[in-house]
Amino acid sequence: MRKLKETFFSRRGLYLREIKKYSILLTFFFLLVVSFYIVKxxxxxxxxxxxxxxxxxxxxxxxxxxxxxxxxxxxxxxxxxxxxxxxxxxxxxxxxxxxxxxxxxxxxxxxxxxxxxxxxxxxxxxxxxxxxxxxxxxxxxxxxxxxxxxxxxxxxxxxxxxxxxxxxxxxxxxxxxxxLPFVNKEKVARDISEVTRSIVYGTFLVAVIEFVIAALGFYLLGVNFFLLLAALVFLLAFVPLGPAVVWVPAVALYLLRADYFTAIGVLVLGLVLSFGIDTIARAKLVGNKTNINPVVMLLGIFGGVPLFGLFGFVIGPLILAYTLKIMEEVFSPV
Structure with a gap:
């Protein structure tokens, strides 16, 4: 009888501990969901x-x-x-x-x-x-x-x-x-830091520099909508081809108008933007440690802007790059 009571109370205590554990988990999950909807x-x-x-x-x-x-x-x-x-x-x-x-x-x-x-x-x-x-x-x-x-x-x-x-x-x-739920936390943290540095410094700051130079160059050349074109240069600095999408059609347009002076000016400005700033400034700011795949950048921008608004062109690529780095760590052989 005594043994039966001990077994009963032992099992009862085990059940109570299990209930308490799951109650805490459910409460935490509930609060997490509510918190997400508050800050969403x-x-x-x-x-x-x-x-x-x-x-x-x-x-x-x-x-x-x-x-x-x-x-x-x-x-x-x-x-x-x-x-x-x-x-x-x-x-x-x-x-x-x-x-x-x-x-x-x-x-x-x-x-x-x-x-x-x-x-x-x-x-x-x-x-x-x-x-x-x-x-x-x-x-x-x-x-x-x-x-x-x-x-x-x-x-x-x-x-x-x-x-x-x-x-x-x-x-x-x-x-x-x-x-971070990984064995090699320092490596994952370092990889994430390098990705952030690459996108924030190596892309965002390069885009800002390109915008300033493009706006100044287009203004001095007397190009219409110089601010709008410079803003397009800024946005396109995040994707493959980049500023060339703006300045190549502009050169063609001025050549068709027989405005050769402006065409040559825009061509020189475009070459400075696409090859000078994009190559030299990016190398100085980031180096060659981290190269973000252009497809990741492209998908991150087109998916990030509708989801996160104006700053989605930075947030989207960051989230995709973080996901890829974490996947590398999860599926890498131990």
Whole structure:
């Protein structure tokens, strides 16, 4: 009888421990799902903040020795705002102004050309006056204004998150390493760091340099929509062929117009962008340690932008590259 009681209580204790274990797991899973839905709308802001924090952390690391951790993090955030966010807003404003200016000056001529076009006739598009185009542009602008509050919230979360990421970067990176479920944690962490460096420094910064040089070059050559073309150069710096997709058609267009001076100027600028900046700057910033497959970059951009918005062209390739590195570690022979 005594033995039976001991067996009963022993099994009862075992069952209770199992129930407790699974209850903890279910509670953790439930909280994880709820937490995901809470931050889901702001996931892009958090990932963007992480990228910018990674970008300026080397500067913060040098400054904090003399300025202190908090003040140095604040200056680093101000640096990102001054160098990336504010210029980006000015560029978007400049592109919009160039487009509006072009349509206000050449709108009637463009309308006549479109009306006489056989393609427009075949498509059954009616362009009776500029009022239709104006009404469409106004409605488009009104729709865009609805996104201003959400964009402000996005910006606020990005700035605050970036500040705390920079402030606690050492603790954060150390904690993330402990969470890596691999035997060779240091190797995986090093591989991920190299991939991040390759994409953030070797691609993003190269794209920024190419944008600045392209905008300045197109402006000095008197090319229309120089900011829009420079923005395309920036975006295409992430994919194979890159800036050549912009400057090669531009050279062909100016040759057809018999504007040989501008054609030669754009050709020289294009060669500097495609071969000089892309090769030399990328090698200086990253070296040859990590080469991201162009297909990964391409899929990451086209898949990342619809999912994560504007910053998807960096976040998408990063996530794909991280996944491939982790798969290499998981399936590598022990």
């Amino acid at each position: 709308s702001y996931l892009t802001a958090l990932l963007s903040a992480f990228i910018f924090a990674y970008l300026v952390f080397p500067i913060h690391k040098r400054m904090r020795k003399t300025l202190g951790n908090s003040f140095s993090a604040l200056i680093s955030v101000a640096l990102v705002l001054g160098v990336i966010f504010i210029p980006s807003l000015l560029v978007f404003g400049g592109i919009a102004q160039q487009i509006i200016s072009y349509f206000s000056t050449n709108g009637s001529q463009l309308l006549e050309t479109l009306e006489s076009s056989k393609l427009v006739g075949k498509l059954g598009i009616q362009l009776n006056s500029l009022d239709n185009i104006s009404t469409y542009l106004i409605s488009l602008f009104s729709s865009a204004l609805k996104f201003v509050p959400s964009m402000l919230v996005f910006l606020l979360i990005t700035i605050f998150s970036m500040y705390y990421f920079i402030l606690d970067w050492d603790k954060l990176s150390a904690k993330l390493r402990t969470y």
